Amino acid sequence: MESSDTLQRRGLMFILSSPSGAGKTTISRMLLDADGEICLSVSVTTRPMRPGEIDGKDYIFVDQQAFDQMVEDDHFLEWASVFGHCYGTPKAQVKAGLREGQDFLFDIDWQGTQQLYQKLETDVVRVFLLPPSIDELRRRLTGRGTDSSDVIQARMDRARGEISHWDGYDYVVVNDDIQLCFAKVREILHAERMKRARQTGLIGFVRGLMRD
Ligand SMILES: Nc1ncnc2c1ncn2[C@@H]1O[C@H](COP(=O)(O)OP(=O)(O)OP(=O)(O)O)[C@@H](O)[C@H]1O
Numbered sequence: 001m002e003s004s005d006t007l008q009r010r011g012l013m014f015i016l017s018s019p020s021g022a023g024k025t026t027i028s029r030m031l032l033d034a035d036g037e038i039c040l041s042v043s044v045t046t047r048p049m050r051p052g053e054i055d056g057k058d059y060i061f062v063d064q065q066a067f068d069q070m071v072e073d074d075h076f077l078e079w080a081s082v083f084g085h086c087y088g089t090p091k092a093q094v095k096a097g098l099r100e101g102q103d104f105l106f107d108i109d110w111q112g113t114q115q116l117y118q119k120l121e122t123d124v125v126r127v128f129l130l131p132p133s134i135d136e137l138r139r140r141l142t143g144r145g146t147d148s149s150d151v152i153q154a155r156m157d158r159a160r161g162e163i164s165h166w167d168g169y170d171y172v173v174v175n176d177d178i179q180l181c182f183a184k185v186r187e188i189l190h191a192e193r194m195k196r197a198r199q200t201g202l203i204g205f206v207r208g209l210m211r212d
């Protein structure tokens with residue numbers, strides 16, 4: 001009989017969204033370091049690479065023509081235009097991985113979240129991070145040191161609009177203390193993995209228990 005530790009389950013799609021600068025990339029990296037069972041869905045983007053980013057690891061960086069071709073070829077599970085650049089989630093890796101029980105982490109915006117939820121509702125877990133205040137959000141965007149003041153202002157201008165989508169998420173966590181926020185996000189992931197509906201091997205296991 002299969003043991004309770006090796007039960008099969010379908011992978012889940014763990015989405016982290018937030019207004020720009022609230023900390024989803026930071027929390028994503030912490031989660032990927034700490035959890036051996038989840039991998040990042042690496043998005044394709046037309047935005048320029050930031051210092052320290054690695055092509056193929058943080059994003060797949062392409063030009064607009066290549067992105068348009070990918071859209072035409074039905075390469076994406078979802079895609080959206082954010083801050084004047086295109087971002088998309090490649091389809092192939094995720095669909096095959098979910099069947100094998102692989103969990104995926106998505107650092108995507110509310111538009112992508114809605115599209116993934118419409119397509120794969122039962123696999124999707126939606127987590128929205130909020131900054132503790134608008135002033136702190138600006139401090140974080142400025143402190144990150146990766147964007148010009150114009151880009152920072154554009155992201156601040158969109159922040160309230162993005163926050164207005166908070167009610168389209170299953171969980172909302174305020175990212176004030178980073179360790180506390182990380183612990184909460186990790187608890188959500190752990191609990192979601194245990195959901196009965198995801199544990200495809202559970203029926204056989206329970207039947208075995210009842211037979212023995
Ligand atoms: N809880 C926190 N306390 C203080 N600083 C934080 C906290 N969380 C993240 N930061 C810092 O805030 C900055 C923005 O964080 P991060 O890049 O993770 O945001 P993001 O939501 O991924 O933004 P974007 O959508 O623009 O990629 C970084 O410099 C990060 O180190």
Ligand SMILES: Nc1nc2c(ncn2[C@@H]2O[C@H](COP(=O)(O)O)[C@@H](O)[C@H]2O)c(=O)[nH]1
Nearest residue numbers: 043079080082087088089107108109111112
């Ligand atoms: N809908 C999608 N949104 C995405 C994807 N990859 C990233 N994003 C979101 O874009 C903004 C800006 O990101 P940045 O790295 O340029 O600061 C942020 O909200 C990301 O979550 C994607 O594949 N689809």
